[in-house]
C-alpha cells in the first residue's frame with residue numbers, strides 16, 4: 001500500500017527552535033537590509049561603514065580567541081582600506097563585496113574574497129588564518145558558521161555566474177550581490193539552492209541511519225536526497241526512502257531546516273518519519289548507500305558522546321554528524337523523544 005502522508009506538522013515545542021525575533025529592532029534591521037539589497041546607492045554608502053568577513057579563494061579568515069575558540073575575523077571598512085593599501089591594492093575590489101547581513105548595531109556586514117592578494121600577507125595583517133570552509137564550519141560557533149557559509153556560497157555563485165546561459169553574454173551584478181543581470185537580454189539571475197529532504201526514520205525503539213562509501217569510517221547519518229523537479233517534500237521523502245532502503249513510512253513531521261554549503265548550496269529540510277515495527281526490513285540499494293542499519297537508543301547515546309572522529313588505527317566506532325549538521329539535530333530530538341516516552345512508560 002502506498003504510504004499515507006499527513007500534512008507536515010511542527011514536531012517540537014517552539015522553544016526548541018531559535019526564537020522568533022519580534023522586537024522593532026529586528027524589523028527595522030530586516031527592512032534596512034532589504035533596502036540595501038535593492039538600492040545600489042544605499043548599499044554603496046553602507047560599504048563605507050560596513051564590516052567585512054574576508055575570504056581567500058573561498059576559504060574564510062578565522063581568528064583564535066583568548067579562550068582558544070575560533071571566530072570569523074571582522075574587519076572594519078577603514079581598517080580594510082589601509083590593509084589593502086599596505087598590500088599594494090588600490091582598494092577597488094571592495095565593491096566586489098557581497099552583502100550578507102546586518103549586525104544588532106545596524107552595521108551592514110559584507111564578505112570579500114581577496115584571492116588576488118598574497119594569502120600569508122593578509123593573514124599577518126589581520127592576525128588570522130584562512131581555513132578551508134569544511135574545517136572552519138565546524139570550528140565556529142553555531143551562530144557564526146551559517147553566516148560564513150552564506151558568504152562563501154554567495155561569493156562562489158558570483159565567481160561562477162559571469163555569463164548568461166541564454167545569450168552567452170556577460171552578466172553584471174548589483175551592488176549588494178543579490179542578483180546578476182545579463183547585459184544583452186536583461187535576464188535576471190538569483191543565487192540558487194538545491195532543496196534536499198533529510199529524514200530520521202524511527203520504528204518506535206530504534207532509528208535508521210545510513211552511510212555512503214565516501215563517508216569517513218564509522219560515520220552514519222540520517223538519510224537525505226535531492227528533490228526532483230516538480231516534487232513536494234513529502235514525495236521526495238517517500239521516493240528517497242523507497243529507493244535507498246526499500247521502506248514505506250506512515251507518518252511524517254517537520255522538524256527544522258538549514259542552509260548546507262557542501263558540496264554546493266542546498267536547502268535542507270529536516271523531518272522525522274515512523275514505520276510500524278512490523279515493517280522494518282531494509283532492502284539497501286548498495287549503489288547509493290554502503291550500509292543502512294537500525295540503531296538502538298544505547299548505541300546512539302554512546303555515539304553522541306564521541307566528540308572527535310576516530311583516528312586511523314582506532315577501533316571502529318559509530319559516530320554521527322557534528323552539532324552544526326541538521327542530521328545531528330534530528331538525532332538529538334529523537335533521543336529526547338525516546339527518553340520522554342521511557343519516562344511515560
Ligand SMILES: NC(=O)c1ccc[n+]([C@@H]2O[C@H](COP(=O)([O-])OP(=O)(O)OC[C@H]3O[C@@H](n4cnc5c(N)ncnc54)[C@H](O)[C@@H]3O)[C@@H](O)[C@H]2O)c1
Pocket residue numbers: 194196198221222223224225226227240260262263266268288321325326327328
Ligand atoms: N546537513 C546534514 O546534516 C546533512 C546530512 C546528510 C546529507 N547532507 C547533504 O544532503 C545532500 C543530499 O544527500 P545525498 O547525497 O544522499 O543525495 P541523493 O540521495 O539525492 O544522492 C545524490 C545524487 O543525486 C543526484 N542529484 C540530483 N539532484 C542533484 C543536485 N541538485 N545536486 C547534486 N546532486 C544531485 C546526483 O547524482 C548525486 O550523486 C548532500 O549534499 C549532503 O551533503 C547533509
Ligand SMILES: [Mg+2]
Pocket residue numbers: 223224225244288
Ligand atoms: Mg541519499
